[in-house]
Amino acid sequence: MPNTTLPEKLPNSPFPTIADWLRQATENEVQRNPNCMTMASVDTTGQPTARILLCKEIIADPGYLVFYTNYKSRKSREIAANPKVGIVFHWDSMGLQVRMDGLAVRCPEAESDEYFASRDRRSQLGAWGSDQSEPIGSRQALIDQVRERAKKLGFTLSPDLHTLTEGDQAKVPRPPHWGGFRVWPTRVELWIEGANRVHDRAAWARDLQQESAHTFSCKPWSATRVQP
Ligand SMILES: Cc1cc2nc3c(=O)[nH]c(=O)nc-3n(C[C@H](O)[C@H](O)[C@H](O)COP(=O)(O)O)c2cc1C
Numbered sequence: 366m367p368n369t370t371l372p373e374k375l376p377n378s379p380f381p382t383i384a385d386w387l388r389q390a391t392e393n394e395v396q397r398n399p400n401c402m403t404m405a406s407v408d409t410t411g412q413p414t415a416r417i418l419l420c421k422e423i424i425a426d427p428g429y430l431v432f433y434t435n436y437k438s439r440k441s442r443e444i445a446a447n448p449k450v451g452i453v454f455h456w457d458s459m460g461l462q463v464r465m466d467g468l469a470v471r472c473p474e475a476e477s478d479e480y481f482a483s484r485d486r487r488s489q490l491g492a493w494g495s496d497q498s499e500p501i502g503s504r505q506a507l508i509d510q511v512r513e514r515a516k517k518l519g520f521t522l523s524p525d526l527h528t529l530t531e532g533d534q535a536k537v538p539r540p541p542h543w544g545g546f547r548v549w550p551t552r553v554e555l556w557i558e559g560a561n562r563v564h565d566r567a568a569w570a571r572d573l574q575q576e577s578a579h580t581f582s583c584k585p586w587s588a589t590r591v592q593p
Contacts, residue, residue, distance in 0.1 A: 370565040375588035379553040379569045380425035390456045405451040406443040427583045429549045435497035436542045444469045460558030465550035472545030473579050481539035489537040490515045549581050564593035
């Protein structure tokens, strides 16, 4: 359990604290994926659905985070119809939780290109191999599809997918249906576990005005302490 609380005068922005908590979780290897987060989106009937994603970047100023996914997946289709998402990070051993409500917009293509190029070959081939969220008849059909698509790109994967033989192809291009989203929160809540369930909790809210397909102009945060 942490022996800290938020300062009496709450910081102007919650983001430096979030970045610091993620850094601590990463450095102390508190879990296999310290950057994992749950993200809920909603479908056109208002049904929320949540899944775990990896947060690949936190941009403290102006305040957004980045994840990568398949743009044809269920979450991406839901975001296209309704960009409102909810995010939760939980570092159990640190007794810390971060919640965000916000808007998800696609990253600029050049940013997704750069990140895709930095990924290891298997992850790159995986992005081509799977039509995320689509049904498939069998596990074997999926393996065959992954191997066939790798072959077309000049790589040979063994039948168990464990061994990869590189062909002449030096590069795997980014699939056009794969890339990043930026999540711009309008509300952030920080939660620190406290003794006797008297947790420390504060919320920050701000208005956003969309400036471009990828960016918002952000009004200053207003902070409030909240009862646990
Ligand atoms: C630890 C962990 C990390 C994951 N990271 C990602 C990720 O960064 N991007 C992604 O698209 N899916 C990721 N997934 C898979 C998602 O949870 C989910 O199954 C997938 O994105 C399909 O979701 P959808 O059908 O709701 O679109 C991860 C799963 C786990 C357990």
